[in-house]
Amino acid sequence: MAWQSTVRDPRAARAEAMVLARSALRWVWLRRGTDVTASMARSSCLVVAPHPDDETLGCAVAVIRKRAVGTPVTVVIVSDGSRAEPVTLPPEELVEVRETETRRACAVLGVPETDVLFLGFPDSELGGALDAIALRLAEIIRARRPAQILMPASCEGHPDHDATHEAATRAAAAAEFTGQLLEYTVWLWTHWPWTRGYGTRDRSVTRLLVEPVRRLREGRPLLVDARGLRDRQRRALAEHVTQVGDGTPAGAGGPAGAGAAAGGPVDVPVTGSLLATLRSRHEVYVEAGALRHLDFPRPWRDAPPK
Numbered sequence: 001m002a003w004q005s006t007v008r009d010p011r012a013a014r015a016e017a018m019v020l021a022r023s024a025l026r027w028v029w030l031r032r033g034t035d036v037t038a039s040m041a042r043s044s045c046l047v048v049a050p051h052p053d054d055e056t057l058g059c060a061v062a063v064i065r066k067r068a069v070g071t072p073v074t075v076v077i078v079s080d081g082s083r084a085e086p087v088t089l090p091p092e093e094l095v096e097v098r099e100t101e102t103r104r105a106c107a108v109l110g111v112p113e114t115d116v117l118f119l120g121f122p123d124s125e126l127g128g129a130l131d132a133i134a135l136r137l138a139e140i141i142r143a144r145r146p147a148q149i150l151m152p153a154s155c156e157g158h159p160d161h162d163a164t165h166e167a168a169t170r171a172a173a174a175a176e177f178t179g180q181l182l183e184y185t186v187w188l189w190t191h192w193p194w195t196r197g198y199g200t201r202d203r204s205v206t207r208l209l210v211e212p213v214r215r216l217r218e219g220r221p222l223l224v225d226a227r228g229l230r231d232r233q234r235r236a237l238a239e240h241v242t243q244v245g246d247g248t249p250a251g252a253g254g255p256a257g258a259g260a261a262a263g264g265p266v267d268v269p270v271t272g273s274l275l276a277t278l279r280s281r282h283e284v285y286v287e288a289g290a291l292r293h294l295d296f297p298r299p300w301r302d303a304p305p306k
């Protein structure tokens with residue numbers, strides 16, 4: 001029988017406190033948001049995802065709403081997902097498994113296989129392939145002519161996500177895209193509103209109090225009503241078995257979306273800052289460039305913020 005400690009691990013307690021603080025600030029920020037649910041559902045779109053599963057973590061609610069009224073959605077996965085943790089399979093096999101998982105997840109969201117595209121760039125190395133990625137994305141933008149492009153926020157902090165943002169921005173310019181460019185959020189919630197201090201040991205009053213409050217007065221977030229849709233998002237996430245389960249991929253050959261179609265209880269652990277937002281009443285977007293002042297220094301950015 002396992003002995004359960006009643007003494008809290010201080011690091012776990014601190015992490016929990018940060019989630020609460022972020023949730024409170026997020027709640028206040030979202031109060032200033034604009035509801036774009038109706039227009040979102042009507043706009044055809046291209047979802048640009050750095051890794052398999054980012055489409056579900058960042059855009060599931062918008063995609064479900066679009067597909068529910070027949071709006072075309074194309075999902076493009078930029079990296080091959082070969083460097084995912086935990087490592088359970090050889091890279092080539094993992095790439096194949098994650099493609100299958102992504103197709104199934106997208107099927108749960110209502111996106112047919114033919115509208116899920118894989119660019120296959122090496123995972124964790126997207127920053128070194130910006131021009132090549134932008135070229136491929138520009139081709140897809142020209143071919144699919146979406147009304148909207150959904151790309152990762154500029155200040156996600158994850159190198160592949162920030163690189164995907166940059167490549168999508170360049171692609172939109174190259175394709176002379178005149179539609180709506182929006183940013184979605186995944187990793188942002190693991191450090192926002194302490195974005196600029198992410199990874200530093202700065203514990204000043206400015207960083208801990210002044211800056212976060214300033215964050216609340218920034219660009220208004222765009223909100224898509226998520227009520228009633230989070231279960232389906234979690235079912236889609238559950239299809240990414242290598243990422244959310246015990247790392248054992250589902251048996252090959254099953255029908256797409258089998259987990260969801262079965263209708264049984266799907267137990268996806270929703271923990272930590274990243275996944276806590278999957279309980280939120282809204283999925284959050286910002287206009288392209290709205291959070292640029294929070295960008296992290298990157299080799300392709302000329303003037304890193306101080």
Ligand SMILES: [Zn+2]
Nearest residue numbers: 050051054161
């Ligand atoms: Zn990712």
